[in-house]
Amino acid sequence: MLGIVEQGLILGLMSIGVFISFRIVNMADLTVDGTFALGGALCVRLFSLGLNAPVSLLLSLLAGAGAGILTGFLHRKLKINVLLAGILVMTMLYSINLRIMNGPNLPIPKTSVSASLGTFEQVAGKDPLADLFEPSAPAAAPQKEIAKHRTFENIFLGTADGQDLLLLSAIVLICVALTGLFLRTELGTALRGFGTNPSGLESFGLPKTLMTLLGLGLANAFVSLSGGIFALYSGFADVTMGQGMIVTGLAVVMLGEILFVRRKLVYGIFAPILGGIVYQGILAVVMRYGYRIGFRASDMKLLTALFIVAVIGFGLIQTKKRMKGKFRLSTIFGGGVGRD
Amino acid sequence: MIKLSDVSVVYRKGEENEKCALKNATLQISQGDFVIIVGPNGAGKSTLMKVLLCELAPTVGTYYLNGKSMRGFSVTQVARWVGRVFQDPNSGIFPDLSILENLSIASKKGVRWLRFRSCPQKAVSLLSLLGLGLEKNLNTRAGDLSGGQKQALAMIMAIISDPKVLLLDEHTASLDPKSSVKVMELTRQINEQFGITVVMITHNMPFAEQYGNRKWKIEEGEVYEYEYRPPVCLTRSENPFPLVGDQRRCAPKCV
Secondary structure, three states: OHHHHHHHHHHHHHHHHHHHHHHHOOOOOOOHHHHHHHHHHHHHHHHHOOOOHHHHHHHHHHHHHHHHHHHHHHHHHOOOOHHHHHHHHHHHHHHHHHHHHOOOEEEOOOOOOOHHHOOHHHHHOOOOOHHHHOOOOOOOOOOOHHHOOOOOOOOOOOOOOOHHHHHHHHHHHHHHHHHHHHHHEHHHHHHHHHHHOHHHHHOOOOOHHHHHHHHHHHHHHHHHHHHHHHHHHHOEEEOOOOOOHHHHHHHHHHHHHHHOOOOOHHHHOHHHHHHHHHHHHHHHHHHHHHHHHOOOHHHHHHHHHHHHHHHHHHHHHHHHHHHHHHHHHHHHHOOOOOOO | OEEEEEEEEEEOOOOOOOEEEEEEEEEEEOOOOEEEEEOOOOOOHHHHHHHHOOOOOOOEEEEEEOOEEOOOOOHHHHOOOEEEEOOOOOOOOOOOOEHHHHHHHHOOOOOOOOOEOOOOHHHHHHHHHOOOOHHHOOOOEHHHOOHHHHHHHHHHHHHHOOOOEEEEEOOOOOOOHHHHHHHHHHHHHHHHHHOOEEEEEOOOHHHHHHOOOEEEEEEOOEEEEEEEOOOOOOOOOOOOOOOOOOHHHHOOOOO
């Protein structure tokens, strides 16, 4: 149960990014699949190199923001459709992630790096076969770098005693609070305005490009951060870990909005968090009992995509019904506040 | 205040289907003028508006605002001096935001920072001039207002930050007759009491006859003036009423 909530919180954090791009900035940003893996890859790589976890996460967050800004730049400055711009950056990130990890995946070292893990050359400072033909070549001094010990431990213990949950909850709450505060500022309000009327914002002296870069940067920063947290939590990063994340994120956002539609807490940012926990719960149930009716874990992506289709279809029907209702109200009562 | 010197706009220049939307327009608008522009569809009215908004650079000629050439200026830069309201009531407001948040965005021009938003008293006072009671429902979602209310809010938002010129492109076209009259009265108030220069495009001939001190007609890209009266409003320096000052003397009409 703890694991479900913990993973739900990570998923929720990622979905805040999707929420910002799809709901606040109103842009279908597909960079998410790439930035989630970027966050994971970079975080694990930096952690392996000896940086502590918070700094690794912070740098992953900044890298994610950079990827989002690149998408925004391609969209605004090179006039590439935002969907295509997202796909392009996502594709670039696939190669970049492979480079960062130097392979398709990278585990977090469980023990600190020590000299015993070094190769013979590193430890002895000479080639093991060097003496074979050339007698008594003096041994070079052992390399100093490998003597460095990484003293930082993973912030996630994986002990299932609630400590990870506490830490994750704190991270999520801080992120939600900071985002909520940001959206209350002049810049945050302008960003929300941009999502609802981009051209209108220009007439108040705010360039569309700036708001696009800000919105997509912020969204991908969240996704990358959650990718980094996921990698630290699960102990590895994989180049395919972001695959289908955009669809999952959308499903989580929609699920959250359906379940908590009446309580638009902190501009609706809480909905993805709660949606993430519920989604993870459903996933756990499906994986545990679904086999009885023929489900496989791999069917979850199909179910998620179908869920989004169903929610959009249902939403359309509801809107049509509401419009009919509005028409009736305005016919009976005439114009006024609250009616079109 | 506004001067167009021999301005021409040619679409698809050099191509087979080249079109000259504005031909050698030489115009001058003084402070406090209320200019009405009429003309058939495709005559070049919206092109002229785009030039004034810096959405479109003239192919030939120069556009001056306050004696300064606007060549190279962007829409966001010119927004400092120019307010605009278009035909679609949703285009001038932010429908998903509350009235308060709308006013907060409009009360400042240019880049915003991380200061907590506020709604200046000036904005609320202006809103109360409408007489629609919107100032009592500041947390109402702007998208839930009626078309006339949205357009009135858009106009208030356009003038909050004290622009020199207000550009209106068929801003009453999508409203019912009653709301149109109210919005036109608000337009007149803005021009006469606040001294803001108004340039308005309309297809509504009764409005074109009733309002404005300068009447222009555009036909096939050529602009000519067919009526002129001295402006009703006082110039801003002579205006005893600040933008939101003594509201008793402003005597707002119920809009």
